[in-house]
Amino acid sequence: MLKPAAIIGQVVLYGAFAAFIGYFATSPTYKQIPDDVSLIKLSISHLGERNCRKRTPEELEKMPRNMRAPLDCPRERSDIKLEVDLDGKPLYQTVMHPTGVYKDGVSTTYKRFELKSGVHQLSVRMSDNVAVAGFPFVKEAQITLKPAQVMVIDFNPDKGGLFFR
Amino acid sequence: MRNTAQTLFQRSEEAFDTAFDGQHNPLRHLGALGLYLLWLIVASGLYLYTVLDTGINQVYTSINHLSVEQWYLGGILRSVHRYASDAFILVMMLHLLREWAYGRYTGFRFYSWLTGIPLIWLVFASGIGGYWIVWDQLAQFSATATTELLDWLPIFSEPSARNFLTPESISDRFFTLIVFIHLGIPILLILGLWAHVHRIASVDYLPSRRLMTGTFITLLLLSLIKPALSDAPANLAQLPAELRIDWFILFLHPLTDLTSPAVIWWSLFASTALLCALPFLHKHTPAPVAVVDGANCNGCRRCLADCPYAAITMEVHPTRHGFKIAVVDPDLCAGCGICAGACPSSTPFRSQETLVTGIDMPQQPVNALRQQLEGALAALQGTPRIIVFGCDHGASVASLASPNTAAISLMCTGILPPSFVEYALRTGADGVLVTGCRSGGCEFRLGDHWTTERLTRQREPQLRGTVPADQIELVWASANDGATLAAALTEFKTRIGTQIGTQMALTNRLQPYQRRTPHHA
Ligand code: HEM
Ligand code: SF4
Ligand code: SF4
Numbered sequence: 001m002l003k004p005a006a007i008i009g010q011v012v013l014y015g016a017f018a019a020f021i022g023y024f025a026t027s028p029t030y031k032q033i034p035d036d037v038s039l040i041k042l043s044i045s046h047l048g049e050r051n052c053r054k055r056t057p058e059e060l061e062k063m064p065r066n067m068r069a070p071l072d073c074p075r076e077r078s079d080i081k082l083e084v085d086l087d088g089k090p091l092y093q094t095v096m097h098p099t100g101v102y103k104d105g106v107s108t109t110y111k112r113f114e115l116k117s118g119v120h121q122l123s124v125r126m127s128d129n130v131a132v133a134g135f136p137f138v139k140e141a142q143i144t145l146k147p148a149q150v151m152v153i154d155f156n157p158d159k160g161g162l163f164f165r
Numbered sequence: 166m167r168n169t170a171q172t173l174f175q176r177s178e179e180a181f182d183t184a185f186d187g188q189h190n191p192l193r194h195l196g197a198l199g200l201y202l203l204w205l206i207v208a209s210g211l212y213l214y215t216v217l218d219t220g221i222n223q224v225y226t227s228i229n230h231l232s233v234e235q236w237y238l239g240g241i242l243r244s245v246h247r248y249a250s251d252a253f254i255l256v257m258m259l260h261l262l263r264e265w266a267y268g269r270y271t272g273f274r275f276y277s278w279l280t281g282i283p284l285i286w287l288v289f290a291s292g293i294g295g296y297w298i299v300w301d302q303l304a305q306f307s308a309t310a311t312t313e314l315l316d317w318l319p320i321f322s323e324p325s326a327r328n329f330l331t332p333e334s335i336s337d338r339f340f341t342l343i344v345f346i347h348l349g350i351p352i353l354l355i356l357g358l359w360a361h362v363h364r365i366a367s368v369d370y371l372p373s374r375r376l377m378t379g380t381f382i383t384l385l386l387l388s389l390i391k392p393a394l395s396d397a398p399a400n401l402a403q404l405p406a407e408l409r410i411d412w413f414i415l416f417l418h419p420l421t422d423l424t425s426p427a428v429i430w431w432s433l434f435a436s437t438a439l440l441c442a443l444p445f446l447h448k449h450t451p452a453p454v455a456v457v458d459g460a461n462c463n464g465c466r467r468c469l470a471d472c473p474y475a476a477i478t479m480e481v482h483p484t485r486h487g488f489k490i491a492v493v494d495p496d497l498c499a500g501c502g503i504c505a506g507a508c509p510s511s512t513p514f515r516s517q518e519t520l521v522t523g524i525d526m527p528q529q530p531v532n533a534l535r536q537q538l539e540g541a542l543a544a545l546q547g548t549p550r551i552i553v554f555g556c557d558h559g560a561s562v563a564s565l566a567s568p569n570t571a572a573i574s575l576m577c578t579g580i581l582p583p584s585f586v587e588y589a590l591r592t593g594a595d596g597v598l599v600t601g602c603r604s605g606g607c608e609f610r611l612g613d614h615w616t617t618e619r620l621t622r623q624r625e626p627q628l629r630g631t632v633p634a635d636q637i638e639l640v641w642a643s644a645n646d647g648a649t650l651a652a653a654l655t656e657f658k659t660r661i662g663t664q665i666g667t668q669m670a671l672t673n674r675l676q677p678y679q680r681r682t683p684h685h686a
Pocket of ligand 2: 455471472473474476477493499500501502503504
């Protein structure tokens, strides 16, 4: 038979065990960002352009008839250049390299920026062919971020290039 | 540091012994408690699975429904599932720490140690995935944080965190995948556990019924007092506010925020590598292993039944037709001697000048033990004459020796063949006290257990029925229990002392025995 002291000991120890588990299962609470902060997630995944070269007539002449494509396109994709400005100041600049052993995969970036909630001027420029100067894709907008709001900067050629949501 | 940890564990276990006996002491049965919690998790999880709807809009409501509408069954099972998982992680980490603290990672134990390490990864992978299924704000937080962490590794061509950019990026398929992973990993875990205990015999698969009941009632009460509930539904367009985070399972996320993915991954890899290297870093001189003597082995299998490390197999006897012989695998043998205590050939009543038994330990052969016992008995003076058999790992017996008391320390109490107790009583001792580590505290897992069963006639080789029980005392005392043991011995001596000369003792007394060997007196 259990002695009363042992019973009390067991109740205390089981109780401590339950309290420990019960407490740390939800507490202390965790706050990832302060109240007045919003988040911008920059996430882009895109295939860079291929830098094709026009074959000269002499070159084409030397090729078998059925292979005479006017353009010589390498497998490699171009790097992608991206610049983000916030309220007129540079926030982030990067050059994304294509993935894959043959550098023929997508170039990607994923980055999160915490910023004070409120009105901001956001401007994003992107070039998917570094051989050509300038940024063919540009998106500028005034944004209003509510506290804890997550805004995404993404790119989709079918949706007209860069977009915010 | 390890010594401090070991002392800490020993003291806590001994403190727990006062509330739970060793047999029901959770700290002494952490592995078994872990397995029990795993079965609770599996059983409650299977119920949750039957009511789960993996549709993107249904997954949250189908789980929430349990807690709200069906709190008396589904809600409780959900809470049990969660708290048993937290308890499992706690118990697993304590089990790891305890094995480390006792230095149980080197030598023949390297296998159990190494096979334990991948289990930790599986447990956390499954636990984290489990939180995603609820698809509340905590799930959203964990999914985003985990994928951001994973993306530091060069494994995906496209960042996996892109899957959680906007509410539209999630599909029904996602939850099917998560459930698949959350169910698949535990299956791997169970296979891994099977491997983990593969080199151990008489595995402690389940804790005592009392411990299981106590643990279950505790989890049940906790589930009623503080049911597991969902947060607000996930909304990827919004960062979750204050999160009620499960620190047992999700602690990596705040830690990543505090440091960086690089720091986290390197710490994880480094600690895993360190755990894996531990058995090899420590210089370990292996104990001599058990040696079988063909002429004295009749293939009775008792050593096989008692070996705690499954180191013995039976093969065809090379010289005795129709008999089997015990064969020791030196890689598995712990060198504990429990087999020598099990062998019927280990009886000291045999007349051979040199006692050779079926299976013996080079470091403490049965013959040397008989010589030591005979020498000690011859030297005893006065009454009552007491023989104490102790264990090198338990309370030290050396200091108990006195003119009328001889102390013999064994490498493990389990090496003591019960016939030695009878032999001592028939060749001059008035009482025999056997001591060893407390229940559940045996260095070689089963020494105390088998010794108790052999001496109380529940297990072969048994103490013979004619041996009066009142001339024997069993005292289980850890290395810290010197005082308890000394007190028990004093009490035993008093009891034996008053018994001597009474009528009952006279009729009960065993026939004196004289070994028929040429004595060189
Ligand atoms: C996933 C959770 C785990 C469970 C459920 C578990 C369960 C068990 C069980 C039931 C035993 C046999 C105990 C006995 O019968 O005496 C055992 C032994 C052992 N475990 Fe684990 N284990 C787990 C994880 C680990 C981990 C992570 C490690 C360390 C890396 C570890 C190290 C050991 C060692 C060294 C032994 C051998 C003890 C001995 O030889 O005396 N285990 N475990
Ligand atoms: S010494 Fe121990 S581990 Fe080795 S064979 Fe004998 S019982 Fe098994
Ligand atoms: S206990 Fe002794 S006799 Fe029996 S199988 Fe083992 S070694 Fe042989």
